Structure formats: structure tokens, C-alpha cells
Amino acid sequence: MAAVACYGLTKRYGSAPALSDVSLELPAGKIIGLLGPNGSGKTTFIKILAGLLKPTAGAVLIHGEEPGVRTKAMVSYLPERMVFDPGMRVSDCIELFRDFYGDFDERRAREMLSVLGVPVDGKLKTFSKGTREKVQLVLVMARRAKLYLLDEPIGGVDPAARDFILHTIVTAYEPGATVILSTHLIRDVEPILDGFVFLGSGSVIMSGDAETVRADTGKSLDELFREVFRCW
Amino acid sequence: MLVKLFKHDFRAHSRVQIPVLIAIAATAILGFFNMLFLAGTGSGQLISEESDGYPLMLSAAIGGTLLIFLALGAAMTVMAVLIFVRFYRSMVTDEAYLTFTLPVTAGQLIGAKFLSSAVWFFYGGVALTLAGGLMYTGAVLAGGEEFRVAMTELWGDLIDTLAENPLTVFLLVLCCIVTMIRWYFQITGAILFGASVVRKNKALAAVGMVFAVNFVVNLVTSIFSTSSLLGYSILFMGAVEYRDFSPNAWLITQICIGAVLAAVFWWMSVRIAKKSVNIE
Numbered sequence: 001m002a003a004v005a006c007y008g009l010t011k012r013y014g015s016a017p018a019l020s021d022v023s024l025e026l027p028a029g030k031i032i033g034l035l036g037p038n039g040s041g042k043t044t045f046i047k048i049l050a051g052l053l054k055p056t057a058g059a060v061l062i063h064g065e066e067p068g069v070r071t072k073a074m075v076s077y078l079p080e081r082m083v084f085d086p087g088m089r090v091s092d093c094i095e096l097f098r099d100f101y102g103d104f105d106e107r108r109a110r111e112m113l114s115v116l117g118v119p120v121d122g123k124l125k126t127f128s129k130g131t132r133e134k135v136q137l138v139l140v141m142a143r144r145a146k147l148y149l150l151d152e153p154i155g156g157v158d159p160a161a162r163d164f165i166l167h168t169i170v171t172a173y174e175p176g177a178t179v180i181l182s183t184h185l186i187r188d189v190e191p192i193l194d195g196f197v198f199l200g201s202g203s204v205i206m207s208g209d210a211e212t213v214r215a216d217t218g219k220s221l222d223e224l225f226r227e228v229f230r231c232w
Numbered sequence: 233m234l235v236k237l238f239k240h241d242f243r244a245h246s247r248v249q250i251p252v253l254i255a256i257a258a259t260a261i262l263g264f265f266n267m268l269f270l271a272g273t274g275s276g277q278l279i280s281e282e283s284d285g286y287p288l289m290l291s292a293a294i295g296g297t298l299l300i301f302l303a304l305g306a307a308m309t310v311m312a313v314l315i316f317v318r319f320y321r322s323m324v325t326d327e328a329y330l331t332f333t334l335p336v337t338a339g340q341l342i343g344a345k346f347l348s349s350a351v352w353f354f355y356g357g358v359a360l361t362l363a364g365g366l367m368y369t370g371a372v373l374a375g376g377e378e379f380r381v382a383m384t385e386l387w388g389d390l391i392d393t394l395a396e397n398p399l400t401v402f403l404l405v406l407c408c409i410v411t412m413i414r415w416y417f418q419i420t421g422a423i424l425f426g427a428s429v430v431r432k433n434k435a436l437a438a439v440g441m442v443f444a445v446n447f448v449v450n451l452v453t454s455i456f457s458t459s460s461l462l463g464y465s466i467l468f469m470g471a472v473e474y475r476d477f478s479p480n481a482w483l484i485t486q487i488c489i490g491a492v493l494a495a496v497f498w499w500m501s502v503r504i505a506k507k508s509v510n511i512e
Contacts, residue, residue, distance in 0.1 A: 013431070050333050051332065051333060052329065052332050052333065054507065069335050069336065069337055070335070072333055072334065072335040073335035075333070077329075077333050079326075079329040081326040081329060082326060083326055083327055083329040083330035084327070084330065085244055085247070085321070085327060087244075087247040087248075088244075088247075092243065095240075096240055099236040099239070099240070100233075100236060100334050100335060100336070101335070
């Protein structure tokens with residue numbers, strides 16, 4: 001069974017289309033890059049999978065189920081923004097994940113935070129923006145989820161932080177699980193990708209297995225992306 | 233899940249509400265000494281009524297009392313506003329990305345928020361009652377024998393009146409509870425509706441919708457309430473016959489109206505949270 005399957009998926013904000021008739025199946029156990037320029041519909045697609053948005057038309061299935069309470073229990077979602085109340089302590093965030101997500105591995109979260117030197121009794125508002133983002137990433141990746149949705153995890157961070165984030169994703173995600181990672185920074189994520197989906201103006205431009213496409217075209221995903229989304 | 237949601241929402245409220253409770257406690261202590269001052273001055277124990285400074289001291293004591301009451305009222309208002317600010321933040325702003333990806337139903341989300349808000353509002357009410365009790369104690373201690381006798385008579389009369397009308401007392405309490413529940417869901421429903429119909433300036437839209445819904449609901453309920461108060465049929469059907477005003481009948485009407493509106497706004501809040509959530 002596909003980890004994610006969507007058929008004719010369409011989302012409009014008023015009259016403006018964000019996704020137009022997207023149909024694709026994403027296999028389980030792969031790291032898939034959702035790649036596209038700004039405004040291509042990546043975040044909208046991820047929000048629909050996370051259950052935050054309802055599609056205007058079409059259907060989406062996550063491990064055979066429509067987005068809802070049951071899929072939320074198996075999807076680990078990292079949004080672009082800080083979702084925790086800044087007044088919370090890291091230990092409060094851990095407790096919240098432990099209470100709501102049966103697949104949350106608290107020991108693993110504490111180990112990763114310890115490696116980062118983040119005090120669990122510290123308040124989020126006392127941390128730098130980068131540290132807060134790392135706390136959020138650690139909590140999301142410490143779940144033994146079936147599907148990880150990572151929306152622009154490396155956008156707006158320095159190269160060292162990018163390395164840390166990509167390392168965390170590769171080493172922490174549950175084997176057999178699927179990772180969907182949206183970004184427009186192809187060069188940074190290309191080494192870890194098994195598959196890719198190019199989204200442009202809300203439509204799937206190209207998708208497939210990263211290795212196969214590289215062999216067939218003789219180009220890296222980054223080169224292919226620049227070719228497909230050339231601005232002039 | 234409801235219990236877990238309640239626990240985390242209660243904790244989130246505590247981060248902002250505990251300072252307000254501390255402020256109420258501090259104001260109550262100030263109020264206690266102010267009442268000692270007011271009652272002592274009023275009864276002539278602190279200063280003679282013929283003294284030149286008497287009017288000034290009495291004015292200061294009365295002004296202080298007014299300020300204390302204003303501060304307590306403001307603290308309760310702040311408490312209520314903070315309840316809805318927390319609701320808005322967790323349902324519409326960045327925090328909503330977490331709220332709406334928890335594996336819980338929209339009904340559980342809204343229900344847990346209502347329960348934790350109710351508990352914090354109850355705490356506020358208890359704090360305010362204790363503050364009033366402390367100030368009353370100060371007044372009794374400094375008010376002299378005459379004041380104590382007058383107060384004892386007043387309380388005695390009040391208790392007798394309540395004991396004679398247990399059904400009215402029960403209906404009054406029930407009416408207050410239903411009205412507060414209706415207010416909560418009316419405001420949460422309006423916040424979610426306001427924030428769901430615009431893509432920008434959601435806070436402004438939410439506040440505007442709270443006032444708009446409040447205006448419409450008050451207009452409609454006042455028609456029912458006034459007609460009921462005047463002793464006419466609430467639905468204006470037929471020529472309507474005059475009947476004696478009954479507080480119990482009026483309270484029952486209010487309870488029914490409140491319960492219906494509470495149910496409607498509950499349904500509206502849950503439906504918006506489930507179907508058309510629109511996060512910033």
C-alpha cells in the first residue's frame with residue numbers, strides 16, 4: 001500500500017488555485033523531496049496531508065485512510081513555524097508529545113536534546129530561534145511515526161544547522177516510514193533523497209526515483225530543477 | 233484524550249492567570265486596610281467628625297474604596313479577556329498548527345478548552361469572593377457596634393428571603409451558569425467565525441465578529457426578555473393576555489434561551505474547528 005495516494009487533489013483559496021488536479025502515489029519507506037519554487041503549492045499539499053486543510057476537490061489517502069484523527073496519530077508534522085507557546089518549558093513540550101502520541105520515544109528525545117545541550121527545564125522563550133527550531137525538530141523526529149511531513153525544515157537556517165537537521169532526519173526517522181520533505185534548496189537535500197516530486201503552479205511537473213532520473217538524464221536533481229523551473 | 237487536553241490547556245492558562253490571581257490577592261489585602269480606614273473614619277473612631285481633616289480623610293477613604301472595587305473588577309475582566317486570548321492563540325495563530333494536528337476530535341478540543349476556562353473563571357470568582365470577605369471583615373472590625381448590628385440584620389433578612397424562595401434561588405444560580413456557558417460559546421464561535429472568513433487581520437476580524445454577534449444576540453434576547461418581563465407572551469402570538477410577573481417564569485425563559493443559544497454556538501464552534509479551520 002502506498003504511504004500517500006492522492007487523486008485529482010485540488011485546493012483553491014477563493015478563486016486562486018493552490019493545487020490543481022494532483023494525482024500521485026508515494027511509496028512507503030522512502031525519503032521523498034517535495035521540490036518546487038515559492039508558491040508552487042508545497043505547503044498546501046503538506047497541510048492537506050497533516051489534516052490542517054480540506055481539499056476543494058479530489059481525495060487523499062494516508063496508508064489507506066482519509067486525513068482525520070486516525071491519520072494524525074501516525075503522521076509526524078514539522079511546520080515552518082514555532083508551534084509551542086514560548087512560555088512552555090522543554091519538559092512541558094515533551095510531556096505534551098508523550099500524552100498525545102503513543103509512538104513518541106521520550107528517551108530518544110531526551111538523548112537528542114542532551115546531545116544538543118538543551119536543558120529540558122529551560123523555557124522556550126529564553127532560547128534562540130535556532131535552538132527553539134531544533135527542539136521542535138527533535139520532538140517531531142523522536143516519534144516512531146509512519147509518515148513524517150517536514151515543511152521547509154532547512155529554510156532560513158545557517159549551513160551548520162542545515163547539516164544538523166539533515167543528519168537528524170536521516171538518523172532519527174523510523175525505518176520503514178516515509179519522509180516527505182518540502183524545500184527549494186535542492187542541492188542541500190539531494191544526497192538524502194530517494195524520490196522526488198517537482199511541483200510547479202500547483203501541479204505535478206515531474207516525479208520519480210532520484211537515482212533512476214539521475215541515471216536516465218545524466219543530471220543531478222538540482223540541475224534538473226533549474227532546467228525545469230528556469231525563469232528566463 | 234479530553235482529560236489530557238484539559239490538563240495541558242489548564243497549564244497553559246496557569247502561565248497567564250496565576251499573576252492575575254496574585255494581583256487580586258494583593259488588592260484584597262489593600263482593600264482590607266482601606267476598609268479599616270473607611271469604617272474607622274466613618275464611625276468617628278479615627279478622627280472626630282468635627283475635626284477639620286474629617287472631610288478630607290473620609291473622601292480619601294471613599295476614593296480608595298472605589299479604586300479597590302475598580303481594580304477588582306478590572307482584574308476579573310482581564311481574567312476573562314485572557315481566557316479568550318488564549319483560545320484565539322491556540323486555535324488561530326501558529327500554535328494552531330500543533331492544536332489541529334493532535335489526534336483528537338474538534339468536539340474534544342472545544343470541550344477541553346471550555347472546561348479549563350470554566351475552572352479558571354471559577355477560581356477568579358472564588359478569589360473575588362474571598363477578597364470581598366476580607367474587605368467586609370475589615371469593615372466589621374473597624375465599623376463599631378452600630379455597624380455590626382446593622383450588618384447582622386441585613387444578612388439575616390437576606391438569608392430569610394433566600395430561604396423563603398428556594399426555587400427562585402436555584403433558578404437564579406442555574407440562569408447565571410447557563411448565561412456564562414452561553415457567553416463562552418458565543419465568544420468562541422464568533423472568534424472562530426471571524427478568523428475563518430478572512431485571510432489577513434484575523435485578530436481584528438475575530439474581535440469585530442465578537443462585537444457583531446454580541447449586538448445581534450443581545451438585540452434578539454432583549455426582545456424576548458423585555459416581553460417576558462412585561463408579562464406578555466414571549467412570542468407575541470395573538471392578542472396576548474396579561475399575566476402577573478413571575479420571577480420564576482422569567483428565569484426559566486432566560487435559562488431556555490441561554491441553553492438554546494449555548495447549544496447553537498457550541499455547534500458552530502465545533503463545526504468551524506472541524507470543517508473550515510483557517511490558521512494564520
